[in-house]
Amino acid sequence: ASLIVGWFARSVEAKAFVVEESITNNIIPKPMSYKAGVGKFVLNKETKIYVKGGNDEETEELLRIADMLKSKISAPTGFNLNVFKGSSTENNTINLETTDGEETKNNEEYRLISNNQNIKITAYTPEGIYRGIQTLLQMMPSDIAKNSLANGVEWSVPAAEINDKPQYSYRGFMIDVARHFFSVDEIKRQIDHASQYKINRLHLHLSDDQGWRLEIKKYPDLTLIGGSTEVGGGKGGYYTQEQFKNIVKYAADRYIEIIPEFDMPGHTNAALASLGFLNPDGKRKPLYTGIEVGFSSLMTNSEKTYEFIDNVFKEVSAISPSKYLHIGGDEALSTPKNDYDYFVGRVSKIAQKYGKTPIGWDPIDTAPEINSSTILQNWQDSNEAARKKNMMMNISIAGKAYLDMKYNKDTPYGLDWAGYIPVETAYKWDPTDYAPQNLVLGIESPLWTENVATGEQMDYMIYPRLLGYAEIGWTPKSERNWEEYAIRLRAQGARLANEGINFYRDPSIFK
Ligand code: TNX
Numbered sequence: 485a486s487l488i489v490g491w492f493a494r495s496v497e498a499k500a501f502v503v504e505e506s507i508t509n510n511i512i513p514k515p516m517s518y519k520a521g522v523g524k525f526v527l528n529k530e531t532k533i534y535v536k537g538g539n540d541e542e543t544e545e546l547l548r549i550a551d552m553l554k555s556k557i558s559a560p561t562g563f564n565l566n567v568f569k570g571s572s573t574e575n576n577t578i579n580l581e582t583t584d585g586e587e588t589k590n591n592e593e594y595r596l597i598s599n600n601q602n603i604k605i606t607a608y609t610p611e612g613i614y615r616g617i618q619t620l621l622q623m624m625p626s627d628i629a630k631n632s633l634a635n636g637v638e639w640s641v642p643a644a645e646i647n648d649k650p651q652y653s654y655r656g657f658m659i660d661v662a663r664h665f666f667s668v669d670e671i672k673r674q675i676d677h678a679s680q681y682k683i684n685r686l687h688l689h690l691s692d693d694q695g696w697r698l699e700i701k702k703y704p705d706l707t708l709i710g711g712s713t714e715v716g717g718g719k720g721g722y723y724t725q726e727q728f729k730n731i732v733k734y735a736a737d738r739y740i741e742i743i744p745e746f747d748m749p750g751h752t753n754a755a756l757a758s759l760g761f762l763n764p765d766g767k768r769k770p771l772y773t774g775i776e777v778g779f780s781s782l783m784t785n786s787e788k789t790y791e792f793i794d795n796v797f798k799e800v801s802a803i804s805p806s807k808y809l810h811i812g813g814d815e816a817l818s819t820p821k822n823d824y825d826y827f828v829g830r831v832s833k834i835a836q837k838y839g840k841t842p843i844g845w846d847p848i849d850t851a852p853e854i855n856s857s858t859i860l861q862n863w864q865d866s867n868e869a870a871r872k873k874n875m876m877m878n879i880s881i882a883g884k885a886y887l888d889m890k891y892n893k894d895t896p897y898g899l900d901w902a903g904y905i906p907v908e909t910a911y912k913w914d915p916t917d918y919a920p921q922n923l924v925l926g927i928e929s930p931l932w933t934e935n936v937a938t939g940e941q942m943d944y945m946i947y948p949r950l951l952g953y954a955e956i957g958w959t960p961k962s963e964r965n966w967e968e969y970a971i972r973l974r975a976q977g978a979r980l981a982n983e984g985i986n987f988y989r990d991p992s993i994f995k
Contacts, residue, residue, distance in 0.1 A: 509642065510975035511622045512951045513650075513682055513958035521643030523600040527624070528576070528639070529563040536571045536581045537610070543569060545610040546580050548737070553578075553617050560630040561639055572602075578620075579604040580613050592684070593649035596620060598641045611739045618680050619646060626978035652915070654878055654926025655957030656685030656743070657887065657950060659942070662692035662754070663775070664714050664933040665721035666942070672734050673939065674946070677985060679738040681954035686735055687743040687810060687928060693753035693772045693780055697722045698744065702795045703759060709771070710754035715934055717773045729803050736805070743843070744804050746796060747812030749819045749827050753780040761788050775934040778817030784827040794834050801838035808859065809835045814845035829853025849875055859925060867919060876925040879915040885953065887931035887945050891988055897941045899934065907990045911952035911969055914961040929953040940986040947980055947987035948973060 509518060533550045537543035550567045558564055571579050583606055594607040594616035605616035623641045627634035657678060659666065675686060690697045696710030699722060711722030723731065732742045756762050756769040763769060764783060772780075782789045797809065811831050816824050828844060828851045835842040836857065843859040849870035860870040860877045863886075870877055879885070882902035889905040890898045915924040929950060936942055951973060955964065970993055977994045980987045 509623055509644070510972040511619055512969075512972055512976055513955035514963060514969075514972070515619060515646045515648040516959070516963075517647045519645045521599055521645060523643045524640040525598045525600060525603050525643065526638060526640045527557070527561065527563070529561075529565075531563065531565055531576050531578060532572070532574075533565055533567045533578045533580065534570055534572045535567065536569065536579070538582045538584050542582050542610055546582065546613060549610055549614055549617065550580060552737075553621075556621065557628070557639075559632060560627050560634045560637075562633050563639075575601045577602045580617075581606045582609060582613060584608070590649045592653075592682075594619075594646075596644070596646040596648075598623070599643045603641060614679075614739050615648070615682050616646075618682055619648065621680070622979070626975075626982060629979040629982035631982075631984070650682070650958045651960045652924060652926035652957045654685055654928070655683050655954060656687055656878065656926065656928035657683060657946070657953070658687035658689055658745075658880075658928055658930035660689040660692070660888075660931060660933040661697050662689055662695040662714075662747075662933075664718070664937045665695060665697060665711075666933075666939070667721070668723065668727050668731060670939045670942070671731055674942065675731075675735050675738055675740055677947070677983065678950060678954075679740055681951055682958055683950065683954050684739055685741050685743055685926075685928065687745060687930070688731075689745050689747065689810075689930075689932075691746045691748075691754060691812075692751045693777070694774075695720050695722075696754040696758060698728055698800065699724045700796050700799050701725070702799065703792070705758040706755060708758075709768070710758035713771050713773055715773055715775055716937070718937070725799070725803050732804065741806050741808075742804065743806050743808045743810055744800055745810030745812060745843075746793075746800070747810075747814065748793070748831065749782040749784055749812075749824065750778060750780055750814065750816035751812060752782050755782070755792075756780055759792070762792060777815050781816060781819040782827070784819060784823040790830060790834065793831055794837075797834050797838050797840070801840060807839075807841050808843050809838070809840035810843040810861070811835055811848075812845060813848035814863070825851035825853065832858050843878070846870070849873065861928065862918060863930075865918065871919065871923065874923065877915075877919050877923055878925050878928045879918050880928045880930055881913070881918055884909065884913045885927065885929045887929050887949060888933065888936060891990065895988075897935050898945055899932070905949070907949055907952065907973070907988075907993060908966060908970075910949040911956070911964075912966055914956060914964075916961065927953060927957045943986040944988050947985050948976070948990070948993075951976060 535546035554565045589608045591609045594612040597604045607613045627637045696706045707722040714720040753772045757771045760768045832842040849860045856874045863880045888898045890900050
């Protein structure tokens with residue numbers, strides 16, 4: 485405790501970070517400002533939830549959010565709270581209210597005030613209210629994260645005033661569903677968990693050498709053949725367009741945007757194995773279930789290739805509301821550099837034709853035709869071209885941000901080519917270590933799944949590191965400190981366990 489007090493004392497002096505009294509919260513990501521009050525709000529079966537939007541549409545959205553809060557609360561507490569339209573200054577109420585903001589206000593910003601009488605969360609948008617609710621839930625005892633009745637718990641919320649908003653607007657993670665396929669339910673489960681830490685983007689790596697995972701109606705063989713296996717020769721799988729839309733909706737309801745990726749020109753064996761016309765000899769390649777990279781390439785000099793990509797982008801654009809479309813671009817080791825440059829330039833224009841902002845892995849930034857209308861996802865420590873061109877970047881440096889890297893030599897899953905990434909290493913970096921602040925769109929932590937085959941294994945690699953990535957994206961660098969974070973993370977262990985997340989119990993943190 486003295487460590488916390490000491491750190492906050494220093495932080496108060498040095499950074500005008502407002503904290504009074506002792507710290508009673510273990511919120512992750514750490515809010516911009518937390519001012520402890522006196523007393524606490526105690527939730528009981530009479531507590532009422534009120535919602536009031538800036539207009540009818542917002543009120544409807546707030547009703548939906550209030551229902552989610554209500555059902556989250558109901559399992560562990562047994563309370564069946566009532567939700568009303570309007571706002572109330574009565575005792576024992578939780579008020580969710582959006583107010584008109586200027587255009588320039590942050591969508592995710594919120595204010596939370598709790599005292600003995602009531603709780604009020606205000607924001608400019610329902611999204612901001614949703615972020616604030618994640619904070620509220622973390623202020624309650626960790627039993628609130630249970631899915632079954634917890635008896636004898638006082639459901640209190642410490643009195644406080646929190647003003648909060650994120651540093652970066654893109655705080656994402658990625659799941660590679662191509663190397664191993666994961667069901668709709670497994671993806672939803674990951675969405676649920678990540679959204680509690682204010683993660684707001686999920687990038688789905690939908691195609692690679694080992695699998696093509698999204699139904700494309702014009703080319704049924706892409707999934708019939710290309711979706712029929714995975715690394716190790718398992719049965720693979722794919723999402724129908726209806727299932728994909730269902731994931732998009734489920735994520736959007738939790739204020740996570742799904743970003744689809746089709747990786748190319750390399751990492752394309754599954755497509756080459758499905759459609760003969762993509763190959764120089766007109767014949768399908770064999771399916772591939774190993775884990776080598778860099779051996780496949782689309783034909784960059786064939787109009788059939790671009791026609792194919794156009795048709796794929798047309799279909800995905802019709803079902804993906806995100807303004808982004810990820811076009812891959814990594815490890816095209818069997819595509820000559822000139823051909824690669826021509827290809828990614830052309831493909832980025834096809835994405836733009838469908839109204840999308842392309843995102844690509846480095847070295848996409850080195851192609852002459854790629855400019856600041858494309859976003860770089862920077863995974864290797866090289867982005868000079870992007871800097872020169874003033875391209876916005878998502879920072880995903882492999883040695884810091886890769887969720888598939890082992891924690892240490894004993895980690896049973898994952899890879900280690902970029903080194904081990906213990907929980908501490910995962911936390912101790914900042915996107916500005918790699919790019920100037922004005923070019924940072926945000927951060928993303930990718931889970932590649934060559935060696936990750938089940939939901940439990942996915943949990944183990946993602947948690948608890950994702951909490952750190954969530955905080956790096958949300959909380960300014962100047963407000964972050966590993967020793968203090970480790971204490972909050974330890975406290976989060978009970979919540980992760982209550983949610984049934986198979987997280988890595990790093991013995992240096994979870995004593
Ligand atoms: C490199 S990172 C890849 C992926 C692998 C990953 C394994 C990147 C853009 N390409 O194809 O899955 O390493 O860590």
